[in-house]
Amino acid sequence: MWLEEHPILDFSSKRPKLVKFYFEGKEMWGYEGLPIAASLHANGIKVYRYSTRLNRPRGFFCAIGKCSSCFMVVDGVPNVRTCITPLREGMRIERQRGLGKIDLNLIQGEAGSDDNV
Numbered sequence: 001m002w003l004e005e006h007p008i009l010d011f012s013s014k015r016p017k018l019v020k021f022y023f024e025g026k027e028m029w030g031y032e033g034l035p036i037a038a039s040l041h042a043n044g045i046k047v048y049r050y051s052t053r054l055n056r057p058r059g060f061f062c063a064i065g066k067c068s069s070c071f072m073v074v075d076g077v078p079n080v081r082t083c084i085t086p087l088r089e090g091m092r093i094e095r096q097r098g099l100g101k102i103d104l105n106l107i108q109g110e111a112g113s114d115d116n117v
C-alpha cells in the first residue's frame with residue numbers, strides 16, 4: 001500500500017524507483033530505499049527469522065532498530081536489522097535460523113587478502 005493523498009502531508013514528490021530483489025531465491029519487487037522488512041511485508045513475508053533456542057518465528061517487533069526480531073541474512077551477511085536497512089536493487093535476502101554464521105570468504109573478499117584469517 002502506498003499513500004497517494006493525505007489531508008496534511010504532501011506526497012507530491014516522486015515515488016522511489018521500483019527494484020527487483022530476491023527472498024530465498026524468489027524474485028520480488030520493492031521500492032528502493034524503503035526498509036527491507038517493510039518491502040518483504042508488502043510482498044506477504046512476515047517471518048524474518050527463527051529464534052535461537054526454540055526455533056520460533058519472529059517478525060516485526062520494535063521496527064526502529066532496537067531489538068533483534070528482524071535479523072536476516074542479507075547478501076550473505078547475518079544479523080542485519082532489516083527494519084532499518086534500505087532496500088537496494090538485486091539484494092539477496094534469506095531468513096536467519098538461530099545465530100548468524102559469518103562467511104569468512106566474504107571477509108577475505110572485502111579485505112582483498114587471505115592474510116586476515
Ligand code: FES
Nearest residue numbers: 063065067070083
Ligand atoms: S524489529 Fe526490532 S530491530 Fe528490527
